[in-house]
Amino acid sequence: MNEIVTTPWHLTAPSFEEIGEAASRIRGVLVKTPLLESERLNARLGGRLLVKAEGLQRTGSFKARGAWNRLSLLSAEERARGVVAFSSGNHAQAVAWTGRRLGIGTVVIAMPADAPAAKIERTRGWGAEVVLYDRATEDRETLGHRLAEERNLILVPPYDDRRVIAGAGTLGLEVAQQAAAMGATPEALLVCCAGGGLTAGCALALETVLPGARVFAVEPEGFDDTTRSLAAGKRLGNAPGTTSICDAVLAPMPGALTFSINAPRLGGGLVVSDAEALAAMRVALEEFGLVVEPGGAVALAAALSERLPIAGHTVAVALTGANVDPGIYQRALFLST
């Protein structure tokens, strides 16, 4: 007798309608971050580069979109139980902030002990209980599941959840709408990629509203799991022990759900060095007056390094996070060259 194995609902792809519903949910709560451009950059690249300033989002990163959508959909009973998440810092702050805004009493966040101090402090500042773990010896997913089990909490995954992906997809929806209002039709959208949730959400949004555009996943060197997985047609992990300044985008391997969405849809993966991320942070400061954290700058870095031909094309990139310690920002921008 065969057992029928069904994938749980939350581990299947959201519909386009769910992304639209997420957009309605965040309206008036989250920031419709502007889509900017610089004619100086356009002239330098010979094309048109549209830059989504998502570091201006609540809690300083795109993660607020997925967190708000997921937590808004909790039942009253689930809210009463509380939530747990694991994150290097941006999903942490997003879940903690949303939890407080929605009046969820218990919010527990597992964070790596080497996460930026400002991210840990701000997560605590929103009233969350932070549990620190060792990135080298402990598995964050196991820890998250154990905390959920032991304390009867709802686990809010950083990417492998259809409601989180639908929330992230609202960024792609906004880019398409804002580009149209500027008379621009992006042929590509470049976004940072760790677990692949933002990539997946944007790919699902654009295949309906901007079917001529392809989404690319941008990763830092040493953490190019999605790029290699897309090429191999199966999920591959990163070598252990690698480091990068791009703390926000260091996932061990692509998510199962996100990879199943991304594999047939993405234009591919692009890989940038830490030095290129730093150069992009400087350009964001000089051309847009925007502070960007290293992980939030990788998509712009890929465009500036012309990993993809920009000349003669219209390309959108997302600056996805601004959560950088001022001291690290100073070192990164001014002392590294």
Add this chain to the structure above:
Amino acid sequence: MNEIVTTPWHLTAPSFEEIGEAASRIRGVLVKTPLLESERLNARLGGRLLVKAEGLQRTGSFKARGAWNRLSLLSAEERARGVVAFSSGNHAQAVAWTGRRLGIGTVVIAMPADAPAAKIERTRGWGAEVVLYDRATEDRETLGHRLAEERNLILVPPYDDRRVIAGAGTLGLEVAQQAAAMGATPEALLVCCAGGGLTAGCALALETVLPGARVFAVEPEGFDDTTRSLAAGKRLGNAPGTTSICDAVLAPMPGALTFSINAPRLGGGLVVSDAEALAAMRVALEEFGLVVEPGGAVALAAALSERLPIAGHTVAVALTGANVDPGIYQRALFLST
């Protein structure tokens, strides 16, 4: 026999309708900069602080609003003649950028020789001819008028012009609309003040759309001409030889037109120190991920220093410019404390 002296049309106040027309003109060309807030700041101040991120505007400051509105209204004959402006840097870039976008062949800008290098370079980058002058020995208005006369150019004043003021007023209009969308009703709007054009435009916009709100002019120490003039009921100048890091807001005295608009309408003037402006620049970085130049930070500085009571109130401030040399930004933020 009495001679009837009439004020030229362009030196009289714009109507509210003209501000609305300016808003239509800039739509799709300039950036609808976001109105942001930080719950951490709100908690610290005990009130609600709304922050208009106008450094994200084209050319990095609110000056693009007035320049675009004024230059759009030139006749074909005037466009063919060309324009001249005098400015320490932000109006310069705005006029140069707008001139290029509108296909105006001749754009001449008189700038002080001690203006930030990046501002001079960028003004030239938009194709303008820059004429440098000595701030201590030459009068910029006289120079501007002479250049206009000698070369048959249209003078585009930085503030004393009803079309420039109407353009600047669109910022106030947007703040009112965006605050309403956030469920907020500002009781005050704080903006930086040099010649008084932004202050005047916002005061005219808000008296119609948000009549319960009062506009305050914020100035750096040593350049508090509007604050003292409002108190005295007549235009007073600043003492010569004073300096401030707030290069964007160092006008010699209030404009005749702007003061006539501001005197009966403003809530008053507020004065901040260079150190307070620097502290506000740090807060903009840490809380919003925004780069702000010193002169663009004075309104936020006034709010943070509680020159006006914020506790229990809703107050909006404009971060009006982001044009800072990276080297100066580094020194300002990291080496001054």
